[in-house]
Amino acid sequence: MLRILKNPRLIWLVLAIPGIAMVAGFVRDPVTAFDLIHPSGEYSVRLMIVAMMISPLRAVLGRRSWLDWLLAHRRALGVAAFGYGALHLAFYLYDMGDWGMIAEEAVIFSIWTGYAAMLIFAAMAATSNAASQRMLKANWKRLQRLVYPAAVLIALHWLYVDGEWEAMLAHFVPLLVLEIIRVVLMLKRRSARRAKHAMVN
Amino acid sequence: MKFGQAMLAVAAATAMQFSASPAAFATGKMKCDAGPQSGWKSRTDLESKLKKDGWTVKKSKVDGGCYEVYGVTPEGQNVEAYFHPVTMEKLLVSQRGKVIFKK
Ligand code: HEM
Numbered sequence: 001m002l003r004i005l006k007n008p009r010l011i012w013l014v015l016a017i018p019g020i021a022m023v024a025g026f027v028r029d030p031v032t033a034f035d036l037i038h039p040s041g042e043y044s045v046r047l048m049i050v051a052m053m054i055s056p057l058r059a060v061l062g063r064r065s066w067l068d069w070l071l072a073h074r075r076a077l078g079v080a081a082f083g084y085g086a087l088h089l090a091f092y093l094y095d096m097g098d099w100g101m102i103a104e105e106a107v108i109f110s111i112w113t114g115y116a117a118m119l120i121f122a123a124m125a126a127t128s129n130a131a132s133q134r135m136l137k138a139n140w141k142r143l144q145r146l147v148y149p150a151a152v153l154i155a156l157h158w159l160y161v162d163g164e165w166e167a168m169l170a171h172f173v174p175l176l177v178l179e180i181i182r183v184v185l186m187l188k189r190r191s192a193r194r195a196k197h198a199m200v201n
Numbered sequence: 202m203k204f205g206q207a208m209l210a211v212a213a214a215t216a217m218q219f220s221a222s223p224a225a226f227a228t229g230k231m232k233c234d235a236g237p238q239s240g241w242k243s244r245t246d247l248e249s250k251l252k253k254d255g256w257t258v259k260k261s262k263v264d265g266g267c268y269e270v271y272g273v274t275p276e277g278q279n280v281e282a283y284f285h286p287v288t289m290e291k292l293l294v295s296q297r298g299k300v301i302f303k304k
Contacts, residue, residue: 034259034271101277110298113214149210160298162281163230 011073015080018043019087026091033095040091044084045154048121049175051077052147056178059185075128078147082125085118110160117153120146151175231283231293233267241286244268250289267292 054070096102105111158168248258255275267283283293294302
């Protein structure tokens with residue numbers, strides 16, 4: 001059982017299942033594209049948030065085997081978040097069905113924030129491999145950190161596109177709280193180190 | 202782009218958005234006080250009236266005591282529109298959260 005959990009192909013398959021169901025629904029009845037914008041966007045956000053929670057959870061809880069497991073599969077989570085974002089965009093474009101109107105909407109705040117976040121996701125997904133990691137060196141980490149502005153963009157995208165602020169907060173507040181705890185812990189540890197130094201001197 | 206610069210750019214764009222349309226998301230919804238549902242016109246009537254006027258209706262439901270319609274206006278804009286369930290009057294139309302008509 002535990003061996004199965006370590007199979008990388010299985011992880012990709014599990015992450016893809018809801019997407020396969022959405023695409024199957026769309027193929028059966030393309031009119032559902034409108035209804036699929038919502039779930040594909042939500043899957044994308046959730047996967048991004050889970051991927052983003054791993055580091056702060058480790059900072060708060062220390063090393064746990066389930067966190068190690070998540071960390072080992074963080075790349076899959078991130079790439080899947082991009083995949084659902086791309087699916088979300090595809091359903092949106094199909095539902096709009098008119099390039100002129102697509103261009104007209106692209107300048108609305110709630111929509112360009114979505115495109116901007118998607119650009120960041122695309123850059124991160126394209127470099128989510130060992131070769132890019134080697135090539136970009138320190139810049140790779142910098143690029144990965146763009147996930148924070150991407151998260152802010154998506155929170156705004158969600159808030160403005162349909163005003164469902166309760167659902168948006170339900171997703172983002174846990175991450176925000178964890179990040180705050182992480183920063184507080186970091187500052188505490190730093191000042192404790194400084195105090196120790198002061199005593200030694 | 203550096204991390205700090207990226208954050209600054211997002212913060213600036215957000216600040217601009219808030220100053221241009223304070224809490225637009227809060228006004229993208231509508232409430233109606235239209236009495237008991239027995240006195241309402243039917244949703245099907247509203248849909249067929251809209252279709253006759255050149256709209257495409259994707260979906261409609263009751264929201265905040267109003268009829269809420271997702272669809273495309275005769276001008277081709279994808280919108281979320283609120284109508285009074287008794288008078289069928291158009292109350293609010295927003296395009297992706299941006300209010301483009303308000304009674
Ligand atoms: C690529 C450009 C994007 C466009 C054009 C776009 C467009 C849209 C539209 C039109 C909606 C409203 C759907 C509805 O009313 O049912 C929506 C909702 C949403 N989008 Fe996007 N989006 C984009 C990127 C993203 C990305 C990258 C994410 C996530 C990482 C995302 C997450 C969401 C979420 C969570 C919702 C809310 C679902 C809902 O409550 O309806 N979007 N998006």
